[in-house]
Amino acid sequence: MASIAAPKRSPLSEALKGVRHAASDYGSIWSWIATVDHKRIGVLYGVSAFIFFVVGGIEALLLRVQLSQPDANILDPDAFNRLFTMHGTTMVFLVIMPMSSAFFNLMVPLMIGARDVAFPRLNAFSYWTFLAGAIFLNASFFTGDILNGELGAPDGGWFGYAPLNLPEFTGGHGMDFWMLGLQMFGIASLAGGFNFIVTILNMRAPGMTLFRMPVFVWMTLVTSFLVIFAMPVIAVALFELTFDRLFEANFFSAEAGGNPLLWQHMFWLFGHPEVYILILPAFGIISEILPTFSRKPLFGYAFVVFSGVAIGFMSWGVWVHHMYTTGLGTVANSAFGVTTILIAVPTGVKIFNWMGTLWGGSIRFRAPLMFAVGTVAMFTIGGLSGVMHSMVPSDFQQQDSYFVVAHFHYVLFGGAIFALFGGIYYWFPKFTGKLMNEPLGHLNFWLMLLGFNLTFFPMHVSGLLGMPRRIYTYNGEMGWDLWNLMSSVGAFFIAASVLVFLVNFFYSLRRGKESGPDPWDARTLEWSIPSPPPEYNFKEIPTVNSRDHFWSTKYHEDETGHVVPILAGGAVETAEPEPEPAEDDAHGHGIHLPSPSYMPLIASIGFPVVATGLIYDYALVPVGFALILIGFFGWAMEPATEEE
Amino acid sequence: MKRPFTGFPPRLRRLIPAFILVGLLALFLSGCDTDTPQNTFDTKGEVAKKQADIFFLAMWPAIAVMILVLGGLVVIMLRFRETDPQHIPPQVHGNTRLELAWTIAPAILLLAIGIPMVATIYDLGREPSEDAFRVDVIAQRFSWEFQYPEYTDEDGTPLSVFDQEGFHIPAGREVAFYLESVDVIHSFWLPKLGGKLDIVPGQTRVLWLRADEPGSFSGQCAEFCGLNHADMRMTVIAQPQAELDAWAAEMLQ
Numbered sequence: 015m016a017s018i019a020a021p022k023r024s025p026l027s028e029a030l031k032g033v034r035h036a037a038s039d040y041g042s043i044w045s046w047i048a049t050v051d052h053k054r055i056g057v058l059y060g061v062s063a064f065i066f067f068v069v070g071g072i073e074a075l076l077l078r079v080q081l082s083q084p085d086a087n088i089l090d091p092d093a094f095n096r097l098f099t100m101h102g103t104t105m106v107f108l109v110i111m112p113m114s115s116a117f118f119n120l121m122v123p124l125m126i127g128a129r130d131v132a133f134p135r136l137n138a139f140s141y142w143t144f145l146a147g148a149i150f151l152n153a154s155f156f157t158g159d160i161l162n163g164e165l166g167a168p169d170g171g172w173f174g175y176a177p178l179n180l181p182e183f184t185g186g187h188g189m190d191f192w193m194l195g196l197q198m199f200g201i202a203s204l205a206g207g208f209n210f211i212v213t214i215l216n217m218r219a220p221g222m223t224l225f226r227m228p229v230f231v232w233m234t235l236v237t238s239f240l241v242i243f244a245m246p247v248i249a250v251a252l253f254e255l256t257f258d259r260l261f262e263a264n265f266f267s268a269e270a271g272g273n274p275l276l277w278q279h280m281f282w283l284f285g286h287p288e289v290y291i292l293i294l295p296a297f298g299i300i301s302e303i304l305p306t307f308s309r310k311p312l313f314g315y316a317f318v319v320f321s322g323v324a325i326g327f328m329s330w331g332v333w334v335h336h337m338y339t340t341g342l343g344t345v346a347n348s349a350f351g352v353t354t355i356l357i358a359v360p361t362g363v364k365i366f367n368w369m370g371t372l373w374g375g376s377i378r379f380r381a382p383l384m385f386a387v388g389t390v391a392m393f394t395i396g397g398l399s400g401v402m403h404s405m406v407p408s409d410f411q412q413q414d415s416y417f418v419v420a421h422f423h424y425v426l427f428g429g430a431i432f433a434l435f436g437g438i439y440y441w442f443p444k445f446t447g448k449l450m451n452e453p454l455g456h457l458n459f460w461l462m463l464l465g466f467n468l469t470f471f472p473m474h475v476s477g478l479l480g481m482p483r484r485i486y487t488y489n490g491e492m493g494w495d496l497w498n499l500m501s502s503v504g505a506f507f508i509a510a511s512v513l514v515f516l517v518n519f520f521y522s523l524r525r526g527k528e529s530g531p532d533p534w535d536a537r538t539l540e541w542s543i544p545s546p547p548p549e550y551n552f553k554e555i556p557t558v559n560s561r562d563h564f565w566s567t568k569y570h571e572d573e574t575g576h577v578v579p580i581l582a583g584g585a586v587e588t589a590e591p592e593p594e595p596a597e598d599d600a601h602g603h604g605i606h607l608p609s610p611s612y613m614p615l616i617a618s619i620g621f622p623v624v625a626t627g628l629i630y631d632y633a634l635v636p637v638g639f640a641l642i643l644i645g646f647f648g649w650a651m652e653p654a655t656e657e658e
Numbered sequence: 659m660k661r662p663f664t665g666f667p668p669r670l671r672r673l674i675p676a677f678i679l680v681g682l683l684a685l686f687l688s689g690c691d692t693d694t695p696q697n698t699f700d701t702k703g704e705v706a707k708k709q710a711d712i713f714f715l716a717m718w719p720a721i722a723v724m725i726l727v728l729g730g731l732v733v734i735m736l737r738f739r740e741t742d743p744q745h746i747p748p749q750v751h752g753n754t755r756l757e758l759a760w761t762i763a764p765a766i767l768l769l770a771i772g773i774p775m776v777a778t779i780y781d782l783g784r785e786p787s788e789d790a791f792r793v794d795v796i797a798q799r800f801s802w803e804f805q806y807p808e809y810t811d812e813d814g815t816p817l818s819v820f821d822q823e824g825f826h827i828p829a830g831r832e833v834a835f836y837l838e839s840v841d842v843i844h845s846f847w848l849p850k851l852g853g854k855l856d857i858v859p860g861q862t863r864v865l866w867l868r869a870d871e872p873g874s875f876s877g878q879c880a881e882f883c884g885l886n887h888a889d890m891r892m893t894v895i896a897q898p899q900a901e902l903d904a905w906a907a908e909m910l911q
Contacts, residue, residue, distance in 0.1 A: 095887075177841075177843070344779050362761075365727060375738050394728065401768070493694025
């Protein structure tokens with residue numbers, strides 16, 4: 015490798031060599047900043063997403079406090095509007111998507127038997143661009159007169175409908191931060207999407223055919239394809255909005271001949287696949303957890319995989335169900351009504367197959383399983399209210415009411431967030447070598463399940479009693495007070511459960527029991543290597559002979575047809591030698607890992623600089639672009655692997 | 659490996675999910691007969707009634723499936739919980755016939771409820787009838803204005819009414835609302851009479867509703883329209899045609 019890079023040594027890379035060496039010290043903070051290791055990037059994604067989960071949660075608590083009683087005055091309407099806009103945007107773009115990315119990063123290479131993703135530096139670039147966008151978006155809070163209690167955040171809703179998203183209606187810079195921040199998340203997601211498609215298609219271990227891949231990897235693949243097709247759609251919409259807001263173009267202003275509904279079509283043509291971008295990784299996670307804890311293979315692997323692919327395709331043909339009440343007419347509403355009820359079919363298949371996985375198993379009630387089963391149950395409720403929404407005539411009543419709020423929280427919190435928590439409990443031992451505390455895990459689960467249902471189930475009722483979304487207050491005579499009070503109380507139970515989780519997390523990090531490489535007696539490749547995995551993951555790239563290959567190295571059927579362990583203690587040995595101090599072994603084995611690089615970070619920092627320039631002073635725009643170019647140029651020029 | 663919650667009496671432990679489910683269902687159903695101003699089940703007109711019918715058409719199968727799945731999960735969890743940590747169950751990989759069944763059966767069920775759905779879409783999606791009473795609704799942040807082309811003053815200017823004066827419509831007669839917005843998207847919603855329709859600036863949308871009996875109906879803007887969206891409320895009074903005419907004559911004075 016060194017010989018390839020040696021002949022053309024640019025002065026730039028020469029100058030940066032010292033800095034890069036600092037980053038090679040695996041313990042230093044610089045090694046995190048310059049890391050291109052998929053596991054570290056995964057951790058960065060996860061920690062960042064969790065911080066924003068807490069931020070978005072606090073926003074939700076404030077909203078719930080304001081709505082806990084009629085005619086409350088805790089938040090003024092302006093603050094309320096900004097907070098719900100930020101809550102939605104945060105939870106979708108800064109929590110569920112990056113948390114899923116965290117799992118893609120942590121798990122995909124380990125599950126397919128690879129040493130890293132296909133483009134490690136592009137991976138770092140994804141993360142830093144996401145973080146830059148996230149900080150940029152949240153910085154908007156401080157653009158208001160915050161000392162006098164005026165927040166500066168966006169106030170047009172996470173969906174930013176036109177023409178409300180134009181400066182004449184949403185003044186200040188909040189919506190500018192929103193549209194430019196979203197653009198950055200798009201860039202980050204696109205880079206990640208391409209990266210994982212290439213990784214999954216090209217970097218699987220020998221013998222790991224597509225139909226031997228763990229379902230989580232399949233769902234990552236489908237999600238990544240959705241990302242690369244959906245993100246450009248919202249990018250175009252956001253570019254048009256940028257022209258409208260900054261340069262007085264007329265894409266969306268009805269007054270000037272533009273079409274406000276154009277925005278909705280583009281937003282939901284992105285937005286509905288986006289829903290599946292949020293939920294498919296969760297489906298993947300529970301498709302790993304359920305087999306492990308029932309000690310059976312996934313029931314109907316092919317059905318689960320193909321239903322995931324079918325959902326991916328069908329998600330492009332249902333966006334108008336967000337727009338039934340915009341007056342598109344009977345034919346459009348009928349057609350999209352039917353496609354929408356039919357998307358419940360592949361989703362239902364998954365639910366039944368998960369139940370089939372548990373059926374006949376030997377179910378261990380450990381925290382990951384509790385969250386996975388909770389996901390199946392809660393997502394079922396959300397899916398069914400989704401079918402009810404697909405029914406056009408009754409949706410005319412439900413649209414933009416709290417019934418919708420209940421529905422999508424059952425899907426995105428009951429579905430995605432529960433599964434993501436399950437994933438954390440499941441894979442925590444793999445990356446820390448410690449088990450998370452079980453009793454605290456169960457407390458976490460039951461508190462969250464109780465709080466979640468107490469918060470969101472009453473919203474079905476308040477919605478059907480005619481309570482619209484996004485109202486900062488309501489009249490006491492409307493009969494909504496009891497249901498809202500319940501929701502508000504429930505929200506604090508959820509907060510308590512998250513607190514329990516944090517206590518468990520930090521306690522287990524310090525004091526957790528040693529987990530060993532395979533604490534759950536699991537089925538997939540990541541459990542065949544030590545916990546935490548060495549920098550290079552696999553000392554030798556495994557050869558895969560079957561689906562659940564790792565399991566087949568541990569168990570086989572005896573003559574009577576019973577499943578028995580192959581040999582006491584033989585399991586881990588056949589898969590991988592016992593964990594041993596391997597840090598410096600790496601070079602001895604000739605495993606070359608990509609060198610750390612600051613270039614992705616430099617490029618990423620350029621984006622918020624450009625965006626700030628667009629809002630406040632065009633002089634900053636070329637500075638930002640220069641940073642991006644320097645980052646890309648340095649990235650292209652520096653050697654992929656450090657010379658030794 | 660110790661099972662969790664060994665501290666709880668086993669019987670109680672088993673019943674926890676059942677308690678939650680029954681409690682929530684009771685709660686949910688109790689919402690249906692509450693007499694509140696914007697209750698979508700307390701239907702007072704043809705449109706709302708037909709929409710509620712479709713709601714129940716979807717709701718009952720949904721509740722049945724919910725009980726099936728959630729109940730099934732509880733049964734599975736109890737029946738197949740680990741008893742012997744050494745026991746490895748048979749490694750069943752699937753059952754194609756069963757899986758085909760639970761692919762096809764829901765598809766049939768869904769298409770079955772889809773047929774009356776489409777029928778109702780066309781039923782309610784028709785143009786307003788010839789003799790419908792026309793009201794022009796002008797939405798602006800954050801108030802409503804009703805104009806009555808049927809009632810004009812000497813100059814031919816239609817009667818125009820704002821929030822504080824109270825909106826009136828005929829009872830027992832179809833009303834065609836011609837919806838226009840002067841600024842952003844709003845949504846016109848009178849829950850007891852029927853579902854909402856968005857009002858997109860630059861376009862005129864027509865929504866027909868009918869109040870079967872005289873009465874007072876509460877409604878509000880259902881599409882987020884900015885700062886005081888929550889205050890964009892209205893009350894519409896349905897009254898017999900003669901009373902309506904008298905009211906209009908008085909207003910025109």
